[in-house]
Amino acid sequence: MSALTVRGLSKRFGPVEVLKDVNLEIESGAFTVLVGPSGCGKSTLLAIIAGLENASAGDIEIGDRSMNGVAAKDRNIAMVFQSYALYPAMTVRQNITFGMECRGVPKGRQREAVDRVARLLQIEALLDRRPAQLSGGQRQRVAMGRALVRDPALFLFDEPLSNLDAQLRVEMRAEIKQLHARIGTTCVYVTHDQVEAMTMATRIAVMYRGVVQQFDDPDTIYNRPANLFVARFMGAPPMNTLQARLSDGDAVIGGVRFPLPVARDRLLPYRDAEVILGIRPECIAEPQRRFGETPPMMLEAEVEMTEPTGAETIVMLRVAGQRAIGRVAADMVLPVGSMQRFSIDTRKLCLFDPESERLIA
Amino acid sequence: MNRQAQPGWAIYALLVLLAAFFLTPFVVVVLTSLRPNQEMAQHSLIGWPHAITLQNYSMAWGQFCIAERCTGVAPYIMNSLLMTVPATIISTLLGAVAGFSVALWRFRGDTVVFGLVLVGVFLPEQMRLIPWVIVLRDIGLSNTIAGLVVVHVVQGLSFTTLFCRNYYTAIPQDLIKAARIDGAGFYRIFWRIILPLSPPILIVCTIWQFTGIWNEFLYGVTFLTGLDQPITAAIIAISATVTTTPQYGVQSAAVLLAAVPTLAVYLFGGKYFMRGLTAGAVR
Numbered sequence: 001m002s003a004l005t006v007r008g009l010s011k012r013f014g015p016v017e018v019l020k021d022v023n024l025e026i027e028s029g030a031f032t033v034l035v036g037p038s039g040c041g042k043s044t045l046l047a048i049i050a051g052l053e054n055a056s057a058g059d060i061e062i063g064d065r066s067m068n069g070v071a072a073k074d075r076n077i078a079m080v081f082q083s084y085a086l087y088p089a090m091t092v093r094q095n096i097t098f099g100m101e102c103r104g105v106p107k108g109r110q111r112e113a114v115d116r117v118a119r120l121l122q123i124e125a126l127l128d129r130r131p132a133q134l135s136g137g138q139r140q141r142v143a144m145g146r147a148l149v150r151d152p153a154l155f156l157f158d159e160p161l162s163n164l165d166a167q168l169r170v171e172m173r174a175e176i177k178q179l180h181a182r183i184g185t186t187c188v189y190v191t192h193d194q195v196e197a198m199t200m201a202t203r204i205a206v207m208y209r210g211v212v213q214q215f216d217d218p219d220t221i222y223n224r225p226a227n228l229f230v231a232r233f234m235g236a237p238p239m240n241t242l243q244a245r246l247s248d249g250d251a252v253i254g255g256v257r258f259p260l261p262v263a264r265d266r267l268l269p270y271r272d273a274e275v276i277l278g279i280r281p282e283c284i285a286e287p288q289r290r291f292g293e294t295p296p297m298m299l300e301a302e303v304e305m306t307e308p309t310g311a312e313t314i315v316m317l318r319v320a321g322q323r324a325i326g327r328v329a330a331d332m333v334l335p336v337g338s339m340q341r342f343s344i345d346t347r348k349l350c351l352f353d354p355e356s357e358r359l360i361a
Numbered sequence: 362m363n364r365q366a367q368p369g370w371a372i373y374a375l376l377v378l379l380a381a382f383f384l385t386p387f388v389v390v391v392l393t394s395l396r397p398n399q400e401m402a403q404h405s406l407i408g409w410p411h412a413i414t415l416q417n418y419s420m421a422w423g424q425f426c427i428a429e430r431c432t433g434v435a436p437y438i439m440n441s442l443l444m445t446v447p448a449t450i451i452s453t454l455l456g457a458v459a460g461f462s463v464a465l466w467r468f469r470g471d472t473v474v475f476g477l478v479l480v481g482v483f484l485p486e487q488m489r490l491i492p493w494v495i496v497l498r499d500i501g502l503s504n505t506i507a508g509l510v511v512v513h514v515v516q517g518l519s520f521t522t523l524f525c526r527n528y529y530t531a532i533p534q535d536l537i538k539a540a541r542i543d544g545a546g547f548y549r550i551f552w553r554i555i556l557p558l559s560p561p562i563l564i565v566c567t568i569w570q571f572t573g574i575w576n577e578f579l580y581g582v583t584f585l586t587g588l589d590q591p592i593t594a595a596i597i598a599i600s601a602t603v604t605t606t607p608q609y610g611v612q613s614a615a616v617l618l619a620a621v622p623t624l625a626v627y628l629f630g631g632k633y634f635m636r637g638l639t640a641g642a643v644r
Contacts, residue, residue, distance in 0.1 A: 052542070073541060073542060081535040088557075098540070
């Protein structure tokens with residue numbers, strides 16, 4: 001059963017089209033992340049799903065029920081905001097019960113629900129405080145509690161971790177993921193952080209300029225990006241995209257042949273054509289590295305710059321005049337300006353059409 | 362050290378001087394109100410009281426003749442209170458609702474509505490006089506205090522809406538969205554979420570409206586007559602009273618009595634006034 005269906009959705013603000021024909025089918029229990037750079041329309045899409053904004057065209061269904069003309073409060077959803085949006089003049093307890101108060105839930109049931117959620121999130125000690133007396137992480141928890149207490153059909157998160165410091169963000173990320181595993185409610189989560197998307201999602205929708213570029217599981221998004229935008233947006237450092245020419249089933253860059261992991265007949269329409277070769281930084285490694293059974297392809301390239309991170313070293317290379325990034329073992333000695341050999345994982349190479357920017361193979 | 366202290370000393374001297382300059386009329390009025398009439402006649406008009414008396418105050422409050430009615434200022438102060446208190450409360454509350462609406466509850470044409478409301482801030486009082494005469498006549502409130510309450514509520518709304526709107530724009534939109542998902546409507550959001558954040562701006566509106574309406578003269582004399590007139594009209598009548606000997610002591614006492622309510626409002630709310638006008642911080 002699908003928990004949320006978005007069909008042919010578009011949104012216009014005057015002449016500006018912020019969402020163009022968005023279609024999503026989200027299964028019950030899925031953790032879907034909408035990810036994209038700022039201004040890509042992801043937050044607007046979430047607001048339309050929540051019923052806080054109206055679509056210019058298209059339909060939303062939640063639990064197979066059409067949401068056209070249904071007010072936000074009647075959609076059986078709960079939302080967590082980036083700013084937490086806790087009511088400043090109310091205590092934590094009142095913040096959590098406000099929704100039930102509006103819906104006329106009896107006091108006794110309200111108290112039970114608050115106790116259950118407070119125990120789940122370990123905020124029992126905070127119930128009588130006001131939001132101003134809480135730390136960022138505590139506010140985040142209370143905001144989660146306010147959403148959880150409703151026991152909704154759909155959780156919506158609008159960049160909930162963006163206001164937290166790096167360490168707390170990682171903690172809360174894991175906590176939300178665990179929470180989802182425990183309660184299993186369908187979640188739609190908006191973020192601009194591709195790491196958050198990769199780590200939390202069961203499905204990712206990558207958005208750019210109001211269009212869903214790709215809607216897939218994280219593995220496919222990462223390894224088989226549908227187009228150059230997805231390839232470059234997902235992953236840090238991003239995927240290398242190098243100009244190459246096809247020749248006898250290999251991609252050739254300045255005399256270096258990259259054997260492609262695809263059947264030759266699929267490349268027939270592109271014979272001898274200009275293509276873009278996509279290669280993830282972790283597929284360019286120190287020469288001792290082995291990928292799979294066969295001995296790896298070797299590449300000789302000039303070192304332009306290195307960024308040691310401790311666990312590994314990020315290395316900027318020049319491959320036939322083009323810049324590429326590799327991730328090598330931290331103990332590899334890489335003098336700037338020297339020519340070095342690198343081991344290449346050719347199993348995960350991607351090819352893109354330079355015109356349409358779409359994935360060819 | 363000494364050099365640094367000197368500019369500070371000069372500034373304080375200047376401030377004290379200016380304060381004394383601005384306070385002089387007030388001091389004169391206070392001193393005059395405490396002196397018996399004969400003393401002024403025998404010695405000088407302005408001077409230190411030889412014998413302090415509260416006679417002038419009781420005269421001014423209950424016996425002094427204003428425009429041939431010997432009632433003192435008491436009934437006129439009562440009129441002013443009957444006019445100012447309801448007009449202040451109603452215009453402040455309506456302004457808060459209206460300001461909330463244009464700041465946080467966006468609707469089609471909200472900026473146009475707000476622009477029209479703002480025009481009211483700039484319209485001169487005299488220009489609105491004739492329209493008000495017609496309106497009050499048509500709604501049957503000519504020559505009543507209730508009519509003046511209506512006038513002041515409507516005219517005050519421009520200001521209170523502006524003040525509240527500017528204050529509320531600092532409140533994040535997400536609060537409203539969260540409350541809408543929680544199932545709260547316009548008035549519940551206003552009452553439970555916005556109003557508890559509003560005391561600073563409500564106090565600003567109250568002081569602004571109270572002093573403005575209390576001190577207003579033109580509408581008071583135009584729309585009310587005789588014993589229905591507000592205190593401002595009575596004070597003018599007192600100063601214009603032609604008697605054999607000018608009653609400076611009683612007049613001074615009357616002026617001070619008339620100023621007590623506005624002074625009280627400032628004393629209770631003054632510290633919020635500056636805070637509320639300058640800051641819109643909610644968090």
